[in-house]
Amino acid sequence: MKLSFLPLLFFAGLLSAGCSNPDSSTSTIVDEKDARESILVTDTALANLSPALAAYLQKSNAALNLPVPVLPLAVTDSNQAMAQSIALADPRLKENLFDKASGKPFRNEVFNVYNARPQEIPKGFVESKVYRVELYNYALNLTSIALVDLAGKSVIGVNTVPGTQPEIPAHLKALALQIAVRSPEVIKALGYQPNETEALMANTKTALNATKCERSLHLCVAPTFIKGDKALWVIVDLTDHKLVGIRWTSVGTTGPAPRISERKLQFEKIMECNCKTVQSVSRNGWKMNYVITSSDGLRISEVYYKEKLVINNAKLVDWHVSYSGTDGFGYSDAAGCPEFSQAAVVAVTEPKIKTLEDGGKQVGFVLEQTFSSEQWPRPCNYNYIQRYEFYNDGSFRVACGSLGRGCGNNGTYRPVTRILFANNQNQFAEWNGSGWTNWEQEKWQSQHEQTAYTREGYQYRVGDEQNGFYLAPGNGKFNDGGRGDNAFVYASRFHADKDEGESDLVTIGPCCNTDYRQGPEKFIEPNPEPLRQTQIVVWYVAQLKNNDRAGSEYCWAESVLEKGVYKTKAYPCMSGPLFVPVKK
Amino acid sequence: MNKYRYLFFTAFLSFFIFCCQTNDKTGTPVSSNQKNDTATIIFLGRKLFYDTRLSANQTRSCATCHNPRFAFTDGYRTNTGAYGDPVLHNTPSLVNVSFLHYLDWAKPPVTSLALQLKRPLYNAHPVELGLNVYLRRNIAQLENDTNYFSLFKRAFADGLVNEVNIEAALVAFVTTLNSFNSPYDRFVNGDKKYLSPAAIEGLALFSSERTGCTGCHPPPLFTLNVKNTIPPAGDIFINTALYNVLNKGDYPKGDQGIFESTGNAGDKGKFKIPSLRNAALTAPYFHDGSAATLREVIDAYARGGRNITTGPWQGDGKNNPYKDKRIRGFPASEKEKRSLLAFLYSLTDSSVLANPLFTAPSNN
Numbered sequence: 001m002k003l004s005f006l007p008l009l010f011f012a013g014l015l016s017a018g019c020s021n022p023d024s025s026t027s028t029i030v031d032e033k034d035a036r037e038s039i040l041v042t043d044t045a046l047a048n049l050s051p052a053l054a055a056y057l058q059k060s061n062a063a064l065n066l067p068v069p070v071l072p073l074a075v076t077d078s079n080q081a082m083a084q085s086i087a088l089a090d091p092r093l094k095e096n097l098f099d100k101a102s103g104k105p106f107r108n109e110v111f112n113v114y115n116a117r118p119q120e121i122p123k124g125f126v127e128s129k130v131y132r133v134e135l136y137n138y139a140l141n142l143t144s145i146a147l148v149d150l151a152g153k154s155v156i157g158v159n160t161v162p163g164t165q166p167e168i169p170a171h172l173k174a175l176a177l178q179i180a181v182r183s184p185e186v187i188k189a190l191g192y193q194p195n196e197t198e199a200l201m202a203n204t205k206t207a208l209n210a211t212k213c214e215r216s217l218h219l220c221v222a223p224t225f226i227k228g229d230k231a232l233w234v235i236v237d238l239t240d241h242k243l244v245g246i247r248w249t250s251v252g253t254t255g256p257a258p259r260i261s262e263r264k265l266q267f268e269k270i271m272e273c274n275c276k277t278v279q280s281v282s283r284n285g286w287k288m289n290y291v292i293t294s295s296d297g298l299r300i301s302e303v304y305y306k307e308k309l310v311i312n313n314a315k316l317v318d319w320h321v322s323y324s325g326t327d328g329f330g331y332s333d334a335a336g337c338p339e340f341s342q343a344a345v346v347a348v349t350e351p352k353i354k355t356l357e358d359g360g361k362q363v364g365f366v367l368e369q370t371f372s373s374e375q376w377p378r379p380c381n382y383n384y385i386q387r388y389e390f391y392n393d394g395s396f397r398v399a400c401g402s403l404g405r406g407c408g409n410n411g412t413y414r415p416v417t418r419i420l421f422a423n424n425q426n427q428f429a430e431w432n433g434s435g436w437t438n439w440e441q442e443k444w445q446s447q448h449e450q451t452a453y454t455r456e457g458y459q460y461r462v463g464d465e466q467n468g469f470y471l472a473p474g475n476g477k478f479n480d481g482g483r484g485d486n487a488f489v490y491a492s493r494f495h496a497d498k499d500e501g502e503s504d505l506v507t508i509g510p511c512c513n514t515d516y517r518q519g520p521e522k523f524i525e526p527n528p529e530p531l532r533q534t535q536i537v538v539w540y541v542a543q544l545k546n547n548d549r550a551g552s553e554y555c556w557a558e559s560v561l562e563k564g565v566y567k568t569k570a571y572p573c574m575s576g577p578l579f580v581p582v583k584k
Numbered sequence: 585m586n587k588y589r590y591l592f593f594t595a596f597l598s599f600f601i602f603c604c605q606t607n608d609k610t611g612t613p614v615s616s617n618q619k620n621d622t623a624t625i626i627f628l629g630r631k632l633f634y635d636t637r638l639s640a641n642q643t644r645s646c647a648t649c650h651n652p653r654f655a656f657t658d659g660y661r662t663n664t665g666a667y668g669d670p671v672l673h674n675t676p677s678l679v680n681v682s683f684l685h686y687l688d689w690a691k692p693p694v695t696s697l698a699l700q701l702k703r704p705l706y707n708a709h710p711v712e713l714g715l716n717v718y719l720r721r722n723i724a725q726l727e728n729d730t731n732y733f734s735l736f737k738r739a740f741a742d743g744l745v746n747e748v749n750i751e752a753a754l755v756a757f758v759t760t761l762n763s764f765n766s767p768y769d770r771f772v773n774g775d776k777k778y779l780s781p782a783a784i785e786g787l788a789l790f791s792s793e794r795t796g797c798t799g800c801h802p803p804p805l806f807t808l809n810v811k812n813t814i815p816p817a818g819d820i821f822i823n824t825a826l827y828n829v830l831n832k833g834d835y836p837k838g839d840q841g842i843f844e845s846t847g848n849a850g851d852k853g854k855f856k857i858p859s860l861r862n863a864a865l866t867a868p869y870f871h872d873g874s875a876a877t878l879r880e881v882i883d884a885y886a887r888g889g890r891n892i893t894t895g896p897w898q899g900d901g902k903n904n905p906y907k908d909k910r911i912r913g914f915p916a917s918e919k920e921k922r923s924l925l926a927f928l929y930s931l932t933d934s935s936v937l938a939n940p941l942f943t944a945p946s947n948n
Contacts (some may be wrong), residue, residue, distance in 0.1 A: 182605075222752065230668035247643055248668030325659045326651045327643075410660045448924055449864075449879055483876070514659070549661070549874065551895015 010473040026169070033488055053178055056171065057241070060107065068103035069097055070135065073113055073169065074190040075485070080113040083131035087146040092158035095139050096144065107138035111166040116147055118278050119291055119299060120503050124155060125149055125252060126435050131154070133507065134166040138239045141165070143218055143506050157498040164207055165219055167295065167334075167344075168504045172238055173203035173221070180223045180234040183243045186213050189232055199223035200380040201331060201407070207510045208235045209328035211244040216510035220244070222329065224407055226381050229253045231380055231407045233329055249408030251379035252548045254558040261314055267338040271318060275337035281363050283355060288392045289320060290351060290367060293504050294342045295334035297400075298351055298386045305394050309422040309483065314398050317505050318519065319345075320407060320414040320541075322512035330511040335371035335384050345360075345371040355388060364391035375555035376567050378395045380407040385572065393584050399480070399576030401546065404557035415554055415575065416519055418501050419542045420494055421462055421469075422533040427492040429461045436461055442528035444490040444539075446517050447473050459580065460489060462536060469579040474542060479576040483554060485542035487575070491518040495534035514523075542575035595618045616786050622756065629757025631735070632750060634944040637725050638705070638914040639666045646704070646754065646854045649712075652942050655862035656761060669710030672839060674873035677937055680859060680926055682759040685811045686822070689855050689871045690841045693819040697755045705751070719747065726750075727881030750924055760940055763861065764804070771930070779930055783900030786927025793826045796926075797885075806931065808861035811901065817842075822908040824851035825889030825901035826870060835856075847872065851907050863931045878928055882921050882928035888913025 013250070053198045063071040068088050087093055087111075098105055112134040135144045143164045145155040168176075177196040180186055187193045189198035206222035207213050218239035225232045235248045267542035270292065271281070277539040278291045278301075288303040297316030304310065313374035321449035335346035349370055356364040367388040383403035390396045400415045407554050430445065431437040433452040454457050457477065458470035473483035492500065500523040509519025546555035553571035560569055587792065604803055632638060644666045646762045650656040656678035660669050673689045681697065688694040688703075688893040726732045727745045738742040739753065757914045767778040768787070779787065790797045800810065800822070801807055809820045821842050833852055835841065843856040854870040869875040875884065884890040888911060889902030901907065916924070 153861065232668075244640070245643065248666070250640075250664045250670050254853050324648075325654065326648045411666070449877055450922075452930060502737070514653075545876065547661070551892060551897055 016079065037194050049442065049513070050168075051173060052498065055173060060109070064107065064126070065106045065107075068094065069108060071107075073110040074087060074171075075113055078129065082150055082153075083133055083148040084113050084301070085135035085154055086148045086150070087135075087290055088155055090155040092155065093133075093135060093144055093146050093330045096142060096160065097141060099139075103199065108135055108137050108535040110134070111136050111169050111172075114384040117291070117293060117504060118276065119301065120147065120291070123456070125156065126151055136166050136219065138219065141219075145506075149334045155193075159503065160498075161506070161522075162504045163216075163519075164508060165216065166399060168203035168205070168221060168238075170203075172219075176221045176238060177202050177223055177235040179241065179243055183234065183246075185243060185246050186225075186232070186234050189225055189246055189248075192227050195428060198225055200226065200375075205332040205507055205511065206233075206235055206330060207328050207332075208245050208583075209326065209512075210249075211235070211237070212240065212528060213237055213244055214328060215513060216332065216507075218357065222331065226251065226374070226379050237283075242342045245327075247324065247327060247329055249410065251405075252409050252558070253405060254379065254405070254560075255499075255555075256375060264563045266350075270350055270436065271339055272345070274350055275339075278351075279351070280330075281367065283353070284392050285394075286365075286396075288367075289386075292337050292347050292351070292369065295336040295506070296504050297335045297371070297384075298347075298367070298388070300367065300388055303396075305390075305396075305453050310396070310424055312420040313502075314419040316384075316400050317418050317501065317508050319382070319384060319402070319554075320509065320511045320513075320518060321382075322414070322514065322558060323408040325412075325514045328510075328512040328514075330406070332507040332509070333382060333384075334507060335386070340487045342581050345373050345384055346527070348372045350471045356391070362392075364389060364395075366390070370502060376558050377570065379405055381405055383557065385574075387574075387576070394581040395578060397478070397575055397576055397578045398540070399474075399478075399507075401482075401572045401574035402546075402555045403570040403572045404546060404555050406555070407548060409546060411555070412514075413544040413546065413573065414518055414541050415544075417576065418520075420502070423463065423468070424494075425533045426463055426468065426536045427532050427534075428536055428538075429464075431459055431461075433467070435512070436519040439491055439531050441526040442490075442492045442531050444488055444521060444524065446516065447485060447487045447489070456580070458580070462491075462538060462579070463582055466583065471538070472578045472580060473540075474575045474577065478574070478577045481572060482574040483544075485540075485577075487516060487543065487577070488516050488520075488522060488539075488541040490516075490539040491531055492520065492523045492537045492539065493529045493531055494537050540577055544573040544575055546573070594674065595787050600794060600868075601939060605649060607829035616940070620741045621739050622734060625753050625756045626760055627753070627757075628732075628735045628739050630942075631732070631752035631945050632753055633757055638710060638713050638715050640717035641666050644713055646713070648945070649883035649947050650678050652939070653937055655763075655936055657866045659867065661868050664939055665707075665710045667710040667711055668754055668824060671710060671712060673871050674868065677862060678758055678807060679763045679862055681761065682763075683811050684807070684809050684859070686809050686856050686931050688818065690839075691843060692842060697758055698751060701754055701758075702743070705747075715747065715750075721918075723747070729854050734835070745834070761936075763936045765935050766861070766933040767930040768927075769933070780926060782923045783930040784927075785920075786923035786925065787930075789916070789924055793916045795885075795916070795924075796910055800857045801860050807857050809857055809859070820857050820907075821851075821854040821859060822887075822910070823871075823904060823906045824855070825853075825904050825907040825911045826874065826884065827853060827892065827897055828899035828901045828904040829897050831899045831903060834899075841871075850888050850906055853904065854906075862933060862936065864929045865937075875935060878925055879921070882916075882924055885911065886914055886916050886921065 044385055060071050063069055070088055070544040079430050097108055116130040116132045121127055133146045133150045144160040146158045149156050177199055181194050181196055202223035206220050207216045218237050220237050221236050222233045231249045235245045237244045274292045278289050280289050283395040285306050289301045291299055293299050301313040319333035326502050334344040338346040351369045353364050355362055356366050369386045372383040375381045376383045385401045387399040398417055402413050418444050428439045431452055447483040457472045459473050460471040462469050473487050474482045476482055476484045518541045539576040544555050548556050555573035559566045589783055590703050636645045649658045649663045651658055657675045664670050687700040694700050705715045725834055736745045740749050770778040789795055810817055835853045840852045843851040869881050876883045877882050892898050
């Protein structure tokens with residue numbers, strides 16, 4: 001009985017901490033790593049803050065004692081329930097449920113269960129009967145994805161990717177919000193207790209250096225509150241159920257967002273026509289399929305030029321947005337279908353196909369898709385654009401850009417693009433200043449001020465002197481306002497029997513590393529494979545620093561009053577490589 | 585450059601760096617019974633440098649803006665303070681700062697580290713760290729930390745945990761952040777393989793009459809702003825033709841260099857000449873971080889001034905009436921500019937990035 005007083009005392013302590021004399025000696029430190037005094041929201045304390053949270057924690061703890069120690073997702077749909085049940089019975093999914101050394105259970109939870117996307121479903125299976133079950137292992141920080149066939153009551157395949165995290169389900173978003181708004185640090189920082197509805201980006205993954213959220217080793221999110229021209233980031237660790245830090249960023253000033261009243265009406269059409277259905281285009285010698293994915297943007301596949309398969313597929317895996325090189329916090333953002341994804345910045349229009357012209361002459365076409373947060377261009381809202389450009393001479397460009405606004409004016413955007421080239425006898429080479437040097441193994445390299453390019457601006461070659469493509473990174477010369485990509489380029493070996501990014505990827509890497517560790521390196525390290533005469537995946541991660549300085553705006557947007565009404569001014573930052581055929 | 589003068593200077597620096605340290609490899613003082621123990625003060629300063637408890641809301645430390653990974657800068661145009669308020673100027677590097685005379689971008693009177701660090705610690709507009717906002721609480725936190733308590737006791741004769749000793753410790757640590765181990769330094773010391781042909785060409789160009797770079801950035805510190813010469817402010821705070829707002833000689837309002845304190849029109853746009861050491865690591869550049877790359881910097885100087893064609897600060901810096909006469913522009917081919925870049929890259933001492941004497945100490 002004595003113990004029951006402790007949570008109450010603790011709760012009282014939390015309240016009084018929010019109202020105390022600011023010069024008191026009460027500590028409000030939240031960084032765990034240095035073992036300072038911290039306000040831990042213990043399981044018991046949580047229970048007293050919210051019955052819903054108490055129930056969740058009870059279930060989570062109880063699940064550890066189950067024969068299959070997985071906290072299932074609460075679903076009402078019988079198909080989802082069946083898919084979950086089938087998945088959890090599969091031995092492949094059970095491989096990582098227990099610590100092999102001690103036999104103790106890890107904490108596992110089913111995050112999502114939904115109809116698989118058309119492009120994920122192997123031939124021969126009925127689309128409506130195939131489901132995707134996403135499981136997260138908190139202890140090992142890995143995601144397992146099972147594709148389940150309800151018709152055959154079997155699991156088609158299981159893909160486990162370490163260092164990745166699925167989309168945050170609604171109940172965990174709610175948990176994060178409850179932790180955030182009840183935290184004395186947040187109340188003190190804002191000067192009031194915020195409402196949960198004020199929080200933005202509450203289910204977008206983040207990181208924070210010098211805590212267990214560093215490099216996304218724990219599952220962490222950052223509900224963000226706007227106050228004037230600043231944003232208060234509240235970093236919540238969902239593995240440990242606690243606040244681990246708060247940080248302020250400057251977001252600049254802007255007016256209110258213009259209304260986008262038709263937005264929700266379009267969603268149904270986009271879902272039916274572009275998310276659940278794979279579309280095709282055939283134009284100017286090019287032929288391809290395209291679909292909007294859950295969280296990997298607009299994906300193109302089976303891309304042919306003059307009847308020859310050029311690339312198997314290409315997509316935009318993640319948007320990493322970092323707001324602090326030192327503290328390492330920001331967002332691992334994703335772009336995808338409305339209704340499929342809770343966290344993705346969603347498609348607000350259907351893909352558009354437009355003619356590309358140069359000097360009045362038609363030179364190709366572009367397949368373009370935009371994704372936007374609801375309140376863009378307000379702070380902490382995002383607008384992304386993808387452009388696949390196809391030229392009559394066989395060149396193509398995989399480009400993407402941000403139109404801001406973002407959650408700070410010191411942000412760096414790092415879009416992660418994946419391109420699977422068709423030829424299975426390929427090689428990868430870099431220009432060394434005087435010739436081409438093959439990469440014998442999987443590798444990465446950065447682009448910087450001293451990088452060597454050919455006279456035409458090529459840095460790499462996929463293929464050889466007879467066949468293949470040169471890669472010209474963005475250097476501010478594509479007439480799209482780009483100021484240079486400063487890109488990391490990775491080349492990895494494709495495996496037909498191993499999913500290394502082929503299916504819809506959950507967030508591939510942490511938001512805020514400032515080095516090459518953006519996610520693709522997990523398919524290269526620690527033992528790089530040979531890269532000769534093989535099918536090659538090229539990963540491209542540009543680094544785009546935003547800028548809100550008047551006259552130099554980049555990756556930025558604002559709402560300005562013009563002639564009595566608010567108009568959006570956007571300053572896109574475009575990036576992405578151009579691939580030019582070795583022989584045209 | 586006189587090789588022997590350079591060698592003497594380097595030897596002097598080495599003596600200065602190493603004379604008072606009695607540390608193990610991680611920089612932890614191994615033992616000392618002395619009061620005002622220099623080694624312990626330095627170690628204490630290093631610990632404090634990385635400690636967010638020096639800030640009002642416990643979220644920022646000195647290292648937030650002076651990160652060793654960026655040669656003790658932060659990679660931003662300008663950073664923000666503890667409460668998200670923007671700071672006016674680009675964070676200067678602390679590497680070799682103890683050898684510099686003027687320490688503020690636009691305030692000539694700030695010529696000591698002790699004076700300079702008061703601003704990030706105590707400024708209210710904006711609050712940067714804001715140590716003084718909850719001073720008693722912050723001091724109490726350190727006092728209650730047994731590790732800090734014993735360090736202060738060992739380090740200082742009075743053994744007190746107070747702001748005076750905090751400042752002294754920070755100054756002592758920052759004074760040790762010295763780097764002279766770049767490929768250029770090794771080249772000058774006789775190992776010719778350390779500079780590429782392009783960098784050697786760049787060095788020659790950098791030192792030439794044509795470019796005049798050494799007129800403001802002479803070796804070994806690659807700035808005229810050297811402590812032991814006590815240069816006049818007029819030589820160090822100069823207008824480098826970055827702006828010429830509406831072609832009236834102005835810089836952006838509120839940030840016109842020493843004009844903000846003197847009010848003399850001729851002082852418009854005058855900012856401190858920085859050191860070019862480790863420039864490859866300290867992007868972006870200039871007092872306001874308005875140049876993203878070294879190439880932009882080279883292009884601006886080659887042109888004789890930067891031309892801004894859009895936005896509220898339009899104007900051609902080349903025609904700024906207050907620009908320093910040394911900013912005269914110079915012809916340079918693409919290859920020559922790349923050589924200059926190669927030379928600037930050779931000033932990078934990468935040992936600064938992970939020197940165990942500079943990075944955050946473990947908890948001991």
